Amino acid sequence: MxxxxxxxxxxxxxxxxxxxxxxxxxxxxxxxxxxxxxxxxxxxxxxxxxxxxxxxxxxxxxxxxxxxxxxxxxxxxxxxxxxxxxxxxxxxxxxxxxxxxxxxxxxxxxxxxxxxxxxxxxxxxxxxxxxxxxxxxxxxxxxxxxxxxxxxxxxxxxxxxxxxxxxxxxxxxxxxxxxxxxxxxxxxxxxxxxxxxxxxxxxxTPGFIVNRIARPFYAEALRVYEEGAADPATIDAALRESGGFRMGPFELTDLIGQDVNEAVTRSVWESFFQDPKFTPSLAQRRLVESGRFGRKSGQGWFPYAEGAARPEPHTAAPAKAPEAVTIHGDLGPAKVLAELFEQAGVKVRRKRGDGYIALSGGGRLGLADGETSFEYTDEEIVYFDLALDYAAAGRIVLSTAARTSPETLEEAVGLFQALGKQVSVIGDVPGMIVARTVAMLADLAADAVDRGVASAEDVDTAMRLGVNYPAGPLEWAAKVGHRRLVELLGELHERYPTGRYAPSLGLVRRGYDDDVADAEESR
Known part of the structure; x- marks a missing residue:
């Protein structure tokens, strides 16, 4: 194009x-x-x-x-x-x-x-x-x-x-x-x-490039909030300090105007004949109905009156790091963590496996994959969120089930604090915050390209320059792995069977292309 x-x-x-x-x-x-x-x-x-x-x-x-x-x-x-x-x-x-x-x-x-x-x-x-x-x-x-x-x-x-x-x-x-x-x-x-x-x-097309593809940046944050997994300040901090976005969605919509942002979301949704991928947020609708439009009205998700205290993100208290961890298999986009742990003085053992980190107390750390911790009844799983760059990230987000032991959670928190990161613990929500947001952005981007809306290059350029994303969604998808994102969306679709998270054919095709390329490379 x-x-x-x-x-x-x-x-x-x-x-x-x-x-x-x-x-x-x-x-x-x-x-x-x-x-x-x-x-x-x-x-x-x-x-x-x-x-x-x-x-x-x-x-x-x-x-x-x-x-x-x-x-x-x-x-x-x-x-x-x-x-x-x-x-x-x-x-x-x-x-x-x-x-x-x-x-x-x-x-x-x-x-x-x-x-x-x-x-x-x-x-x-x-x-x-x-x-x-x-x-x-x-x-x-x-x-x-x-x-x-x-x-x-x-x-x-x-x-x-x-x-x-x-x-x-x-x-x-x-x-x-x-x-x-x-x-x-x-x-x-x-x-x-x-x-x-x-x-x-x-x-x-409705929303053209930017306003079409950007919807999940706001929508997924609102869904996490509506499910009670995290507050707006913590969600914003996750997307800024881990995801690399310049502003979080709650502070950004306060700046844009909640009425304006909600109207654009509703317009795109209605133009796509109420496609569930673009469904507006009831929480945002209520905010608009209350007259809390953001900075211009003095109150949105956050207060803007003179002297008003800004809510702080949830940050875990200092915890002791484990002396050693075992990394089983390939951590994919988080594989740099092995090197970072060793640099922080944590002994790292490596074994074959399905891609997780075994803590010394028996718990497991897994990269957000669309599943939830409570589904594992015979072992303790703590999920950690996707980051744009784990070395540069200032915050790591964890999610756990209610029954996760304090000892396992403390080990997980301490491990990332040993890297100099702040840690936020959120509720047990599938896909967490950054991972599900990136997956949905990539999904809409791939779908737009395959439908002839714009070229892949123009989509990535538009999202970097139009809304200051740290990377184009297709560029980020290639880095994370299309197959990984397809599987993550598939797990979300299984837990929210509305069609919202069903991976597009565009993303699925890219996942198959990756599989073919990997197979040819291994020959």
Missing amino acids: TANTTVQGSDAVSADGAGPIDPSRAVAVVGTGTMGQGIAQVALLAGHPVRLHDSVPGRAEEAVTAVAARLDRLVEKGRLDAAERDAAVARLHAAPELSALADAALVVEAIVERLEVKQGLFAELEEIVGADTLLATNTSSLSVTAIAGGLRLPGRFVGMHFFNPAPLLPLVEIVSGFATEPAAATRAYETARHWGKTPVRCAD
Whole structure:
């Protein structure tokens, strides 16, 4: 799905002859909120004359002043030359009427997320602009195909989904509707690239790439919370300090706005005809109904009033580490633990087996696999969660059954504390926190690629740049092992037989490919 281009200097010409819009041509932005102003700034600094229009009288003029002030701040910070600022401001104009956009080469819409309003706007624009004008919507949740459905020339209509704040975040999703012509999508792609952005191509699917694939990051955390296995602060800490994510899902949705995040989740779920993989959270719905929207309301999952104490994650008290452990078989993505234990002064014995750590008191440590500790009636099992990088992780999460002895739990806690890690103990929930989240992200990513939504490269790029994931979900899946993730989801599916965790054919195929590759390598 990546554009076939030949790069010459700063310009690129695709196989179908569509290159970026010439900087001498005007770009128009309709809608002057935060996103509209940000897009205008990006186009302006790429050298275009820019015209701003808003349906509310006076808003366009206010936006011109606001964008100029943004440029002033860049000059103050040394990020923009004063002469460049002056030249950019001279190219920026308010357009009181839509008719003033007639000669624009590109019109980007960034107005309210209501289908009929967007359709009406583009119907008006089509009567004003030239036949070669590229029309683009910045929608994050509506169908590009539906917005263009009533146009005479829907082939020149495309989605250009910027991420907020547009001047800072590099990702732009270039979305092709059902009728979008390849040359139009390529021109939008190359224009975004010429503006210094990192564009990715995708089909017109609910949520596009990022908002489609990111749902499990929030949903699995909410499920763990709803099952009473851990509190929001501990879940956030696990995903940050073990999973490597920049923010936990509870603090992130408080920042986004619980109402906004819940609305996107509900929109994607309904657009997929209530597919159980995208089912919204009742706990989040109740939070929204209570008016606890997050930072903007002063209370969400966490309090934000001045002086309010932030809840701390559960952290186990210091415990004594065992003098020796025995590692049976291959620990897969956790195999580096053997070396880390030895470096910490714990004696490590190695034996053949099914991939677990035997503690000196007889208990076992196993990497989260979708099963639960209470199912083992003849031995004590303590599960530990997946980590992006066990050496760098600042926290390790354990889960145990209620009947697990204090001695076994203390050994497990002390073992990881000996590595300099903080340890959180959560309830006996299958798949734990990081492991089930990564498995579901990988599952949706593989499914999207196999359905032609986007290329594997563009999916990973979009998730790294659009939501700051520490690794692309497909990259992470390859590291953990597709077969391992398929088996983990299969165990979850057995315990939650709703279809939510049934592994997609895309992930299953990759698991079989791994098996074939391993078999050929062992010959």
